[in-house]
Amino acid sequence: MSGKILIVDELATNRIVLKVKLSSAYYDVLQAKTGADALRIIAAECPDLILASAKLTDFEGPTFIKAVRKLETTAKTPVVLILPSVKAEDRIAALSAGADDVLCNPLDETFLLARLRSLLRQGNIDKDLRIHAGTAHALGFAEVQGHFQRNGRVALVSRKQNKAMALFSALSASGQHAFVALNAESAVGLAEGTDVPDVFILGIDSEDVDDGLRLLAELKAARRTRNCPIIAILEPSSRSLAATVLDMGANDVMCGVEDLKELLLRLSNQMHHKHMADQMRDQLQLGLNAAVIDPLTGVHNRRYALPFLKRLIDTLDHETETFAVMVADLDHFKNINDTYGHAAGDQVLKGVASQLRASLREDDMLARIGGEEFLIVTPNSTRAQARQTASRLCRIIQRTPISVPGRMDPIGITISIGVTMAVPGAGCLAPTVESLLDQADRALYGSKAHGRNTVTVCALSAA
Amino acid sequence: MSGKILIVDELATNRIVLKVKLSSAYYDVLQAKTGADALRIIAAECPDLILASAKLTDFEGPTFIKAVRKLETTAKTPVVLILPSVKAEDRIAALSAGADDVLCNPLDETFLLARLRSLLRQGNIDKDLRIHAGTAHALGFAEVQGHFQRNGRVALVSRKQNKAMALFSALSASGQHAFVALNAESAVGLAEGTDVPDVFILGIDSEDVDDGLRLLAELKAARRTRNCPIIAILEPSSRSLAATVLDMGANDVMCGVEDLKELLLRLSNQMHHKHMADQMRDQLQLGLNAAVIDPLTGVHNRRYALPFLKRLIDTLDHETETFAVMVADLDHFKNINDTYGHAAGDQVLKGVASQLRASLREDDMLARIGGEEFLIVTPNSTRAQARQTASRLCRIIQRTPISVPGRMDPIGITISIGVTMAVPGAGCLAPTVESLLDQADRALYGSKAHGRNTVTVCALSAA
Numbered sequence: 001m002s003g004k005i006l007i008v009d010e011l012a013t014n015r016i017v018l019k020v021k022l023s024s025a026y027y028d029v030l031q032a033k034t035g036a037d038a039l040r041i042i043a044a045e046c047p048d049l050i051l052a053s054a055k056l057t058d059f060e061g062p063t064f065i066k067a068v069r070k071l072e073t074t075a076k077t078p079v080v081l082i083l084p085s086v087k088a089e090d091r092i093a094a095l096s097a098g099a100d101d102v103l104c105n106p107l108d109e110t111f112l113l114a115r116l117r118s119l120l121r122q123g124n125i126d127k128d129l130r131i132h133a134g135t136a137h138a139l140g141f142a143e144v145q146g147h148f149q150r151n152g153r154v155a156l157v158s159r160k161q162n163k164a165m166a167l168f169s170a171l172s173a174s175g176q177h178a179f180v181a182l183n184a185e186s187a188v189g190l191a192e193g194t195d196v197p198d199v200f201i202l203g204i205d206s207e208d209v210d211d212g213l214r215l216l217a218e219l220k221a222a223r224r225t226r227n228c229p230i231i232a233i234l235e236p237s238s239r240s241l242a243a244t245v246l247d248m249g250a251n252d253v254m255c256g257v258e259d260l261k262e263l264l265l266r267l268s269n270q271m272h273h274k275h276m277a278d279q280m281r282d283q284l285q286l287g288l289n290a291a292v293i294d295p296l297t298g299v300h301n302r303r304y305a306l307p308f309l310k311r312l313i314d315t316l317d318h319e320t321e322t323f324a325v326m327v328a329d330l331d332h333f334k335n336i337n338d339t340y341g342h343a344a345g346d347q348v349l350k351g352v353a354s355q356l357r358a359s360l361r362e363d364d365m366l367a368r369i370g371g372e373e374f375l376i377v378t379p380n381s382t383r384a385q386a387r388q389t390a391s392r393l394c395r396i397i398q399r400t401p402i403s404v405p406g407r408m409d410p411i412g413i414t415i416s417i418g419v420t421m422a423v424p425g426a427g428c429l430a431p432t433v434e435s436l437l438d439q440a441d442r443a444l445y446g447s448k449a450h451g452r453n454t455v456t457v458c459a460l461s462a463a
Numbered sequence: 464m465s466g467k468i469l470i471v472d473e474l475a476t477n478r479i480v481l482k483v484k485l486s487s488a489y490y491d492v493l494q495a496k497t498g499a500d501a502l503r504i505i506a507a508e509c510p511d512l513i514l515a516s517a518k519l520t521d522f523e524g525p526t527f528i529k530a531v532r533k534l535e536t537t538a539k540t541p542v543v544l545i546l547p548s549v550k551a552e553d554r555i556a557a558l559s560a561g562a563d564d565v566l567c568n569p570l571d572e573t574f575l576l577a578r579l580r581s582l583l584r585q586g587n588i589d590k591d592l593r594i595h596a597g598t599a600h601a602l603g604f605a606e607v608q609g610h611f612q613r614n615g616r617v618a619l620v621s622r623k624q625n626k627a628m629a630l631f632s633a634l635s636a637s638g639q640h641a642f643v644a645l646n647a648e649s650a651v652g653l654a655e656g657t658d659v660p661d662v663f664i665l666g667i668d669s670e671d672v673d674d675g676l677r678l679l680a681e682l683k684a685a686r687r688t689r690n691c692p693i694i695a696i697l698e699p700s701s702r703s704l705a706a707t708v709l710d711m712g713a714n715d716v717m718c719g720v721e722d723l724k725e726l727l728l729r730l731s732n733q734m735h736h737k738h739m740a741d742q743m744r745d746q747l748q749l750g751l752n753a754a755v756i757d758p759l760t761g762v763h764n765r766r767y768a769l770p771f772l773k774r775l776i777d778t779l780d781h782e783t784e785t786f787a788v789m790v791a792d793l794d795h796f797k798n799i800n801d802t803y804g805h806a807a808g809d810q811v812l813k814g815v816a817s818q819l820r821a822s823l824r825e826d827d828m829l830a831r832i833g834g835e836e837f838l839i840v841t842p843n844s845t846r847a848q849a850r851q852t853a854s855r856l857c858r859i860i861q862r863t864p865i866s867v868p869g870r871m872d873p874i875g876i877t878i879s880i881g882v883t884m885a886v887p888g889a890g891c892l893a894p895t896v897e898s899l900l901d902q903a904d905r906a907l908y909g910s911k912a913h914g915r916n917t918v919t920v921c922a923l924s925a926a
Contacts, residue, residue: 002651002685026651026681048686113677121684188465188489214576217710218489221584222465223511247680247711284751291754295766303758 003120004028004045008038008052008064009082018051018107025113035059039067042077048120050079054094054102061090062097069098076126078119082107088259095265101252114243122251122273129280151177152271153195157187158203159211167203167233170260177267184211188218188225198274199267200230204245206238213248220249227277229270233257294368296346297353305367305375309433312379316424316431323422324386326376327440328356328393331414331452333372340411344404348413351402359396360389375437383421383457390417390455398453414453418444421458466583467491467508471501471515471527472545481514481570488576498522502530505540511583513542517557517565525560532561539589541582545570551722558728564715577706585714585736592743614640615734616658620650621666622674630666630696633723640730647674651681651688661737662692662730667708669698676711683712690740692733696720757831759809760816768830768838772896775842779887779894786885787849789839790903791819791856794877794915796835803874807867811876814865822859823852838900846884846920853880853918861916877916881907884921 005027009015012033019029030047032038035056042050050068054061061081068079078100083090086104094102100119103112154177158164168181180197187200200219204212216232219225229251234241236256245253251270257263292304300308312323330336330352337345349372356374357366365377378389394415401410420439422431439458446456468490472478475496482492493510495501498519505513513531517524524544532538541563546553554565563582566575617640621627631644643660650663663682667675679695682688692714697704699719708716714733720726755767763771775786793799793815800808812835819837820829828840841852857878864873883902885894902921909919 002681002688025677026648114680117680117684120686121689124684124686124689127686185489213710214488217577217580218465221580221587223583223587223590225465226584226587247676249712287754288747288750290766291750303753 002026003048003116004030005116006030006032006038006041006045006047006050006052008032008035008050008056010034010053010055010057014053021107021109021112022116025116027116035064035067038064039071042068042071047077048123049116050077051116052079052081054081054083054090061099062093065094065097065099076123076130078123080115080119088262092259092261092265095262095269100269108239110243111239114246118246118251126273126277126280129277129284150271150275152198152274153178153180154199154201154267154271155179155187155197156181156201156203157184157215158205159184159208160203160205164203167201167257171264174260174264176264177271184215188215188222196224197228199270200225200228201233201263201267202230202250203233204235204238204241206235209238209241213245216245216248216250227274227281229274231263231266231270233263294353297350297368299353299357299374300365300367302367302369302375305365305369305377306433308365308367309375309377309436312377313422313431313433313436316422321380321424322382323377323379324381324383324389324419325422325436325440326378326386326390326417326419327369327437327444328374328376328390328415328417329444329448330372331416331448333413336411336413340404340407344407344411347404348402348411351400352397352413352415355396355400356393359393381421386419386421387455387457390419390457393417394453394455416444416447416452417455418442418447419455419457465489466511466579467493468579469493469495469501469504469508469510469513469515471495471498471513471519473497473516473518473520477516484570484572484575485579488579490579498527498530501527502534505531505534510540511586512579513540514579515542515544517544517546517553524562525556528557528560528562539586539593541586543578543582551725555722555724555728558725558732563732571702573706574702577709581709581714589740589743592740592747613734613738615661615737616641616643617662617664617730617734618642618650618660619644619664619666620647620678621668622647622671623666623668627666630664630720634727637723637727639727640734647678651678651685659687660691662694662733663688664694664696664726664730665713666696667698667701667704669701672701672704676707679708679711679713690737690744692737694726694729694733696726757816760813760831762816762820762837763828763830765830765832765838768828768832768840769896771828771830772838772840772899775840776885776894776896776899779885784843784887785845786840786842787844787846787852787882788885788899788903789841789849789853789880789882790832790900790907791837791839791853791878791880792907792911793835794879794911796876799874799876803867803870807870807874810867811865811874814863815860815876815878818859818863819856822856844884849882849884850918850920853882853920856880857916857918879907879910879915880918881905881910882918882920 005022007015007018007029010033015031019031022029030041030045032041035058038052052064056064059067065079065081080101080103081094081099083094083102083104091102101115156164156168156179164181168179172179202216216230219230231252231254232245232250234245234253234255239255242253242255252266254263254266292300294301333345336348353368360366360376363379367375369375378386394417397413397415401412403410418440420436420443422436425431443456443458447454468485470478470481470492473496478494482494485492493504493508495504498521501515515527519527522530528542528544531542543564543566544557544562546557546565546567549567557565564578619627619631619642627644631642635642665675665679679693682693694715694717695708695713697708697716697718702718705716705718715729717726717729755763757764796808799811816831823829823839826842830838832838841849857880860876860878864875866873881903883899883906885899888894906919906921910917
């Protein structure tokens with residue numbers, strides 16, 4: 001099935017007519033006679049979309065939508081309300097209550113089906129995003145907040161400059177959002193570094209339809225604008241074009257702007273949608289980052305570090321290319337935990353990690369690979385450079401005592417470092433993750449044995 | 464800019480004509496006269512798409528494409544070859560070499576621009592997926608493999624049954640892929656549990672264009688088919704429709720099937736694309752999972768466990784609702800490491816984790832929160848049930864010694880468990896993550912003090 005749609009209408013004839021239309025478009029159809037019936041079915045069946053008459057025996061249309069929005073399972077399910085009249089004030093009431101769209105009887109079948117496809121397509125994209133964002137939420141990142149209205153940036157794009165300017169002035173006077181008027185070139189060709197609008201309002205003139213559709217396709221294809229919702233505004237005479245515009249990827253469509261309030265409500269809907277999707281995309285990235293970051297110190301973790309080292313070894317091929325592998329261990333760290341407590345110990349680990357990170361080059365890799373043990377990999381280093389870097393790190397840590405909460409004096413700490421060099425080699429001479437870590441570990445023992453706060457470079461490694 | 468396109472053509476006039484067309488569609492245009500020039504520019508500038516004449520002074524078209532595919536940065540960049548003739552064999556040679564599409568001179572500007580938009584749109588989706596999959600790769604998951612040809616499932620959908628069946632027989636005889644012929648209803652209304660095809664071939668009849676376009680929009684909107692590439696086959700007389708079909712989301716389009724080989728090559732292209740995208744989506748999920756899983760034992764990690772506990776506390780609201788928090792610690796684990804080595808110790812941790820997981824209910828949460836310490840949270844448990852569960856876990860671990868490589872006899876191990884109950888409470892009586900972990904820890908110390916291999920339930924917790 002391509003989607004499960006719930007029809008809510010008190011008249012059996014209306015339900016039957018709609019059911020025939022939707023079934024012939026391969027949808028699974030559920031039916032409810034009253035709002036109360038509908039809420040029961042929604043809770044049990046989780047439809048993908050709700051198509052409800054605005055005249056129910058037990059609910060006014062807007063009240064019904066608010067009740068649906070309160071159910072946790074369908075808080076984000078698209079709801080389309082079917083109005084008996086074409087009155088702008090009814091449309092506005094329904095949109096204010098949270099309807100995703102309003103249609104008027106008699107229904108235009110082609111447009112109805114295009115509108116349902118468009119809402120279901122959007123719903124499916126959101127569902128995927130929510131599943132991923134869910135993992136991020138499981139990690140304790142803040143849940144996506146969808147409850148408050150936010151202003152955003154809106155671009156008006158149109159060929160007809162006089163019409164566009166009138167709309168631009170009216171919208172700007174609304175006090176909501178920041179509006180900017182763009183011509184086609186500056187909309188699609190947004191320069192790098194320019195703020196990308198959150199939502200596009202795209203005027204399509206009846207005299208220049210092909211041009212308008214091309215611009216729509218371009219906005220949906222271009223890297224920087226493809227995630228921006230588009231509201232297409234057609235002329236009242238171009239109603240037959242509305243279905244095509246939705247199927248080409250517009251998120252909403254209006255034939256003429258009878259009442260500016262309606263456009264502002266549709267704009268708020270899209271703005272809300274855009275902010276939710278942006279937040280979910282951010283959470284996805286946070287979730288992915290969490291897999292490779294040590295939560296205490298914010299540097300990479302062991303899980304990231306070992307494959308990184310493996311990849312670096314795999315790309316070693318020129319004789320002249322060498323890199324250094326260092327293991328740095330805090331000296332007498334157990335004493336700090338025992339003397340000042342675990343919280344202070346954690347603070348010291350964070351402080352050392354941040355000192356090390358600040359003292360390394362951007363290409364150098366720093367990871368916490370054990371309780372008080374850090375791995376440092378410095379690509380394109382000679383043995384002399386590596387020794388110099390390691391000695392510098394020891395000096396910096398020694399010179400920078402770390403403040404901890406609840407103690408006047410910062411705590412002094414030192415580190416010992418073991419260094420080994422990775423050089424190209426064939427067969428049993430080729431370095432491996434294990435051999436490099438083992439050599440660096442032995443060198444580290446050397447530093448510990450020689451009184452700590454010092455650097456030992458492994459004699460085994462060539463170059 | 465909406466994309467950076469490299470034009471490769473030895474004739475300045477051709478380059479200028481193309482540059483004007485592309486610039487007016489807001490693309491950034493780069494130019495190269497020869498294949499060698501082009502390869503230099505590609506390496507330096509990483510264009511989003513390459514549009515090359517098949518007649519270069521220094522390269523044959525197919526050879527040029529192979530050279531582009533060898534560059535790491537552009538191995539996946541779309542390449543469109545412009546042929547001087549309409550000969551099927553030239554198209555087939557270019558597609559075999561890895562061209563994403565071939566166009567014939569003179570170029571139809573509307574179609575050219577729609578084709579570029581379609582390839583760039585697809586390229587942008589892939590780029591996003593690759594960035595995410597890249598994090599998974601950084602974690603050491605196998606890199607997406609795109610080098611071998613794979614067969615897959617292909618669905619042919621068409622209204623014209625006789626034509627479709629002829630094509631179906633011919634394709635089936637190719638020995639590649641598994642083909643199935645579907646009518647519109649079974650294509651869009653694919654029942655749950657049915658195998659979804661990898662690629663759709665959609666026949667659009669000139670007599671029934673609206674119906675064909677609607678089916679295309681439905682396949683692109685429906686949850687189960689929206690990630691499947693679609694190759695639209697128009698009748699030779701419907702060439703003007705090709706641009707629309709691409710803008711509506713078709714991934715490739717042919718006007719008539721002159722040579723079956725060409726369709727099979729285009730099919731392989733899309734199949735390849737689909738497999739890459741599927742692998743990248745899988746890696747994205749793996750990357751996200753990695754953030755919440757302890758890599759040694761495969762159970763949840765501390766990062767997942769603490770927010771989980773927090774959420775469970777937040778939803779505690781009925782008097783009758785209680786859950787148990789247990790901390791389980793391996794007894795004398797240090798001895799195992801010291802006696803048998805770290806590898807054996809790791810094996811024991813894995814064995815214990817897997818025994819615990821197998822002995823808990825699906826809703827129970829198990830996480831490794833320290834070296835040899837596990838956290839168990841059992842929702843909807845009474846104190847008596849929790850004590851019973853914990854005692855059962857102790858018995859199971861004691862009775863199941865763990866085999867380790869290099870030792871004949873499996874190693875016996877026991878665990879000690881501390882249990883506390885979370886019950887609803889207000890103000891300072893409300894449980895917190897810290898208070899519950901602290902109580903469970905104290906109970907654990909009780910078990911350790913009472914000879915280990917035993918369970919202590921915290922006396923503080925109510926219920």
